Amino acid sequence: MSLSLSPLANPIKRDGPVVLCILDGYGIQSPKANPEGDAIVAANPETINGMIAEAKERGLYTELAAHGHSVGLPDADDMGNSEVGHNAMGAGQVVAQGAKLVNVALEDGSMFSANGWTSTVKAAAAKKGRVHFFGLLSDGNIHSHIDQLEGMVKGAARESPSAIFVHPLIDGRDVPPTSGLIYIAKLEAILKAVTEETGVPAMIASGGGRMHCVMDRYGSNWSIVERGYNHIVHGKVDEAELVSGYKGYYTSAEEAITHARELFPEKQDQFNPPFVCVDADNKPLGPVRDGDAVVNFNFRGDRAVQITKAFEAPEGAFDHFDRGVIPACLYAGILEYDSEAGIPKTYLCPPPSITRVLSEYLCAAEKKCYAIAETHKYGHVTYFFNGNRSGYINEEIESYNQIVSEPNEMIEGHPEMMAEEVTVDLVAAIESGKWDFVRVNYANPDMVGHTGNFDSEVRCVKFLDQCMKRVLAAVEKMGGVLMLTADHGNGEEMMDKKGKPKTSHTTGAVPFAIFDPKYQNEYKVDTTGIETPGIASIASVTMNLLGYKQPEFYEPSVVTLE
Ligand SMILES: O=C(O)[C@@H](CO)OP(=O)(O)O
Ligand SMILES: [Mn+2]
């Protein structure tokens, strides 16, 4: 199939660029949610609301679905997330996502006969090695799912390894902020049943909070990865963690987490310190040894790539931290995380195949494309947007810019984050006249949303509104067109029904508004005949605004040209 696009008979003509502005986590509250928790409404962002009001008046506005089946998730009520949201916007197609593919491979058993499994778990077990699983312990279904872990632990036990060790990272970001012990109890029950039924000893060996141990992304803070590597591989808790009476070494995960809660009541699960489970002689239960298999059970790539590098890079080819004595283990990821870079080398389930993405078409049409975000979301507008591929499609006509983020992701005290720097760069890109298509992700509403701090979220939305004023002015000055939208909801639900802080994403729809100062009624936003208009439609709209028809297999455009 060729990548050439057919031109529209009557394309709209504008001098300036087409801009896609993604306010990450900026959703529309669903009627079921707590209205008191809507920080976006509370912030009353005048510029954004004014722009949306104008778009509504002109017929240039709609709401788009950004969760569940609209973005390829297994269940209709799965909340949205950045990976699937940016995949959908950038690919124009809804593909069955990793969450679903892993479920299928577990249900039909194909995971257990594939090479990924036999060359790691089965191979280690055959030599009486042990099998380790590490990853995010929850049913958030954004990075992982506890049911998938259960399926794999059971599958591993059937191979009769000498032991199974799980190193859970507690969540509190995709599930309620301090719900970790609920999942730990579920996991303990699973492991107990497996041990009783198969005779293979299965236990929790170490763990920690996801944002403090292991799950950094885009190289923002490698010390998070180091901390996780140390508790998983070496059964070691860094000295710096042993403060205020925290011991680091406990007889069970429950004891460790309970103690951390008593000592640090203000910490959410996401930031729980690392712990290592020890026996009666204070020896770690399950550090990684030569010949063991290690499975990362997170299916989403952004926060899985760095720890994978730490496991896979040979001696001398890794300089992010000192890994100590590196065990010769057999490592696998549950899914392939980066197809371009080939990470990981071994995986248990093939990833979704996301091909023929918007960027490929635009590059083939020689449209000049610019992408920008701060570090925490940089890969979202590049790697996720391009179908989980790192790097450029065509470096000669594309430029991707990363504004370096503060390494701390708990930014409630500084909800402005790097939005000012992003705005300065974005305005310059729009005004440069160099680009046909500019895309930007503003991280704030989502990242601040994950702190569960309502007032910070309000402050962040107010600040973004100031930024948008300058962005819209630049678009107007250049005679361009801007689409304002989001990848999923978050900031519109900062409290649950009981008024408690809510840190997770939502199932809310997102706004889709077109700002087009030179508009002369040439087209309209029109969703007639589209059953559930979703954010995957945005790729088609982008093509239309640039003068092309979208390919037939793309989701229908929500724009009709007159
Ligand atoms: O922070 C993350 O990893 C996820 C939530 O788990 O958020 P987002 O999908 O917005 O990146
Ligand atoms: Mn997001």
Ligand SMILES: [Mn+2]
């Ligand atoms: Mn998020």
